[in-house]
Amino acid sequence: MAELPTAETPLNQHSIRALEQWLSQLGATVVEGNPCEWRLTRSDWTAELLLAQEDLVVVWSAHAQDEQRCSLPYGLSRQDVEAAINAGP
Structure with a gap:
């Protein structure tokens, strides 16, 4: 497996x-x-x-809650996108 770019690197540079x-x-x-x-x-x-x-595009589903949707631009760093995803709905 190849090494990933640094976490500060924008997704559009991956x-x-x-x-x-x-x-x-x-x-x-x-x-x-669907590979996407x-x-x-x-x-x-x-x-x-x-x-x-x-x-x-991230669509979260949680128990007894409506879906929440968020669009994260590829210009954001990988660490920022990862933090947003892991924060959950």
């Missing part, structure tokens, strides 16, 4: 393989049949991560 490696390291799994859609499960919520053309 290769597709690096993005996939990072998502895997977060614990996300690719949705079968990933699923991340935590004890109290699930997130659908969509590698869209302009943004990384």
